[in-house]
Amino acid sequence: MQIKSRLNELISNALESLDIDGGSVQVTEAGKPEFGDYQYNGVMAIAKKYKRNPRELATQLLQAIVLSDMVESMEVAGPGFINIRLSSQWLAQKASAALADERLGVERDEEPYRVVVDYSSPNMAKQMHVGHLRSTIIGDTIANLLSFLGHEVIRQNHIGDWGTQFGMLIAYLEELGEGSEGTLRDLEQFYKEAKERFDEDDAFANKAREYVVKLQGGDIHCIHLWEKFIDKSLGHCEEVYGRLGIGLTREDVKAESSYNDDLPEVIGELDEKGLLQESRGAKCVFIEGDENPLIVQKGDGGYLYATTDLAAIRFRASVLKARRISYVVDARQSAHFRQVFAVALKAGFVTEDVKLEHISFGMMLGKNGKPFKTREGGTVKLIELLDEAVERARAAITQREKFSEDELQKVAEIVGIGAVKYADLSINRESNYIFDWDRMLSLDGNTSLYLQYAYARISSILRKSGEGVSAEISLSDELERRMALKLLQLEDVLRAAARDAMPHYIASYLYELTTLFMKFYENNPILRADVPPEVRAGRLALASLTAETIKRALGLMGIGVLQRL
RNA sequence: GCGCCCGUGGCUCAGCUGGAUAGAGCAUCUGAUUGCGGUUCAGAAGGUCACAGGUUCGAAUCCUGUCGGGCGUACCA
Numbered sequence: 001m002q003i004k005s006r007l008n009e010l011i012s013n014a015l016e017s018l019d020i021d022g023g024s025v026q027v028t029e030a031g032k033p034e035f036g037d038y039q040y041n042g043v044m045a046i047a048k049k050y051k052r053n054p055r056e057l058a059t060q061l062l063q064a065i066v067l068s069d070m071v072e073s074m075e076v077a078g079p080g081f082i083n084i085r086l087s088s089q090w091l092a093q094k095a096s097a098a099l100a101d102e103r104l105g106v107e108r109d110e111e112p113y114r115v116v117v118d119y120s121s122p123n124m125a126k127q128m129h130v131g132h133l134r135s136t137i138i139g140d141t142i143a144n145l146l147s148f149l150g151h152e153v154i155r156q157n158h159i160g161d162w163g164t165q166f167g168m169l170i171a172y173l174e175e176l177g178e179g180s181e182g183t184l185r186d187l188e189q190f191y192k193e194a195k196e197r198f199d200e201d202d203a204f205a206n207k208a209r210e211y212v213v214k215l216q217g218g219d220i221h222c223i224h225l226w227e228k229f230i231d232k233s234l235g236h237c238e239e240v241y242g243r244l245g246i247g248l249t250r251e252d253v254k255a256e257s258s259y260n261d262d263l264p265e266v267i268g269e270l271d272e273k274g275l276l277q278e279s280r281g282a283k284c285v286f287i288e289g290d291e292n293p294l295i296v297q298k299g300d301g302g303y304l305y306a307t308t309d310l311a312a313i314r315f316r317a318s319v320l321k322a323r324r325i326s327y328v329v330d331a332r333q334s335a336h337f338r339q340v341f342a343v344a345l346k347a348g349f350v351t352e353d354v355k356l357e358h359i360s361f362g363m364m365l366g367k368n369g370k371p372f373k374t375r376e377g378g379t380v381k382l383i384e385l386l387d388e389a390v391e392r393a394r395a396a397i398t399q400r401e402k403f404s405e406d407e408l409q410k411v412a413e414i415v416g417i418g419a420v421k422y423a424d425l426s427i428n429r430e431s432n433y434i435f436d437w438d439r440m441l442s443l444d445g446n447t448s449l450y451l452q453y454a455y456a457r458i459s460s461i462l463r464k465s466g467e468g469v470s471a472e473i474s475l476s477d478e479l480e481r482r483m484a485l486k487l488l489q490l491e492d493v494l495r496a497a498a499r500d501a502m503p504h505y506i507a508s509y510l511y512e513l514t515t516l517f518m519k520f521y522e523n524n525p526i527l528r529a530d531v532p533p534e535v536r537a538g539r540l541a542l543a544s545l546t547a548e549t550i551k552r553a554l555g556l557m558g559i560g561v562l563q564r565l
Numbered sequence: 566g567c568g569c570c571c572g573u574g575g576c577u578c579a580g581c582u583g584g585a586u587a588g589a590g591c592a593u594c595u596g597a598u599u600g601c602g603g604u605u606c607a608g609a610a611g612g613u614c615a616c617a618g619g620u621u622c623g624a625a626u627c628c629u630g631u632c633g634g635g636c637g638u639a640c641c642a
Contacts, residue, residue, distance in 0.1 A: 026581085031585065079584090079622070284640085295639055304641080363636085431570090431571070446579090460601090512589090
């Protein structure tokens with residue numbers, strides 16, 4: 001249910017009927033309950049433009065609005081605000097419909113498009129570490145969200161499987177011989193050992209360099225070693241994805257190396273367009289207003305990741321035919337993407353109507369405000385971080401419910417992983433964020449545990465009620481009414497989150513919904529004996545829809561819920 | 566040097582393309598509740614929205630400058 005756009009339309013139509021150009025009409029949620037449910041503030045600006053009295057204009061506008069059964073009242077307030085109150089009957093009816101609907105009343109976008117979401121993209125030479133966390137979970141959420149809204153999502157895991165370090169790694173893999181899979185399990189260690197060999201043994205170093213060349217030349221033996229290595233490394237990533245509830249599969253992998261053959265073509269096309277210039281021995285594209293060019297080919301003939309990124313854009317636009325291409329990559333690369341996008345456009349790899357966006361995010365900081373590291377100052381491995389999350393969750397769970405060891409482990413897994421993900425997804429992605437175990441595993445405040453707890457509590461109520469939930473919701477008091485309104489705002493929130501690629505909109509919404517529910521529940525008993533059956537049924541229905549909404553929205557973030565906690 | 570991002574109560578964060586008295590949660594204080602699952606609920610206190618100008622009916626939000634912090638700045642990815 002899109003509420004805002006319907007209201008916008010009512011107002012737009014009215015403005016049009018008055019022959020007034022109101023620009024893009026945007027109602028917002030009311031600042032206070034006294035103001036109603038929504039408000040439109042645009043009249044003042046329009047009045048200024050037409051040099052008219054705002055209150056008068058607002059009054060005239062109201063008269064021109066054709067009210068639907070959705071709106072109970074609209075009135076002018078203050079200097080020219082228009083306060084809107086929705087019909088309770090309408091809210092009740094739509095909430096009932098949402099409850100009966102698989103999608104909770106959220107419609108698919110009427111103009112679906114094909115979108116590439118590039119995220120996670122780990123380097124195969126090293127173990128996944130915290131540096132990959134944000135891209136992976138933010139990207140996955142956005143992909144899930146767009147998909148839920150009916151868009152055709154193509155996930156692209158642009159893994160780093162190419163580069164000089166692979167010569168060293170496969171040379172070492174070969175040296176260890178058969179049965180070296182065990183060592184490969186700890187990639188970090190493997191890399192370290194290979195590097196040591198490389199630094200200490202000239203013969204080994206030479207072989208490593210030779211293997212780089214052979215690999216690039218398509219040598220069968222080297223390719224075989226390399227494939228084996230990548231396969232193992234990817235397997236490790238998949239283990240992490242599995243635990244994190246990330247929807248990336250092998251089919252989504254589109255490795256850097258897959259663009260190798262395109263790179264000369266990219267250079268060729270840039271040249272054809274007359275964009276290529278040689279500068280200090282390298283082939284570059286200069287961009288107006290930019291001090292530094294985008295270097296696409298090194299002096300020694302080698303390509304760079306800018307070249308690969310251009311090849312990828314070209315592929316995504318021409319082969320995949322994406323209309324929106326989103327890169328979930330940390331903010332430090334904003335300059336890089338700005339350049340790559342500009343060049344891709346100039347070169348005609350994409351047309352103007354394709355939306356290229358860098359969904360950037362800030363750094364993960366430790367409690368001390370400095371980059372998140374281990375006590376020793378090393379990089380935190382993702383798998384170890386997740387282990388710790390689960391361990392801490394286990395300790396944090398109050399064991400009101402008696403869990404078997406198996407169940408406890410499952411619950412801790414859902415709670416712990418959820419806490420890590422939610423802590424990240426609940427804040428504005430653009431800012432750096434402080435990683436704090438205690439806060440993220442707290443039962444108070446905007447945390448996943450609070451939401452999961454609410455879900456479990458509602459589940460308990462529903463179980464105890466011993467009856468099915470009917471889809472009939474009637475709203476007999478103000479809190480019930482506010483609940484229904486909040487529940488119906490889900491689609492507006494999801495759409496805004498998808499539009500801006502801002503998962504924290506969803507988190508804020510869920511938190512507001514849940515605190516509102518707690519308040520509602522405190523004041524409106526459900527299962528008590530003195531509650532009339534109709535009222536009880538209506539409240540049960542609201543509770544049920546609340547639970548479903550929490551479950552669905554957390555599900556978009558890849559976070560699970562529990563019947564008991 | 567240049568460029569980008571960020572400065573909101575003690576702490577962590579919201580603030581929806583400029584709107585009505587800047588909102589939450591921790592932490593602090595007060596009160597309710599023998600609890601339809603609580604670590605719940607209600608309330609209080611706490612802010613010159615870094616600073617200074619400007620734009621206008623109206624600015625945390627837009628513009629300019631200053632200060633402070635982060636990041637990036639040609640052949641790594």
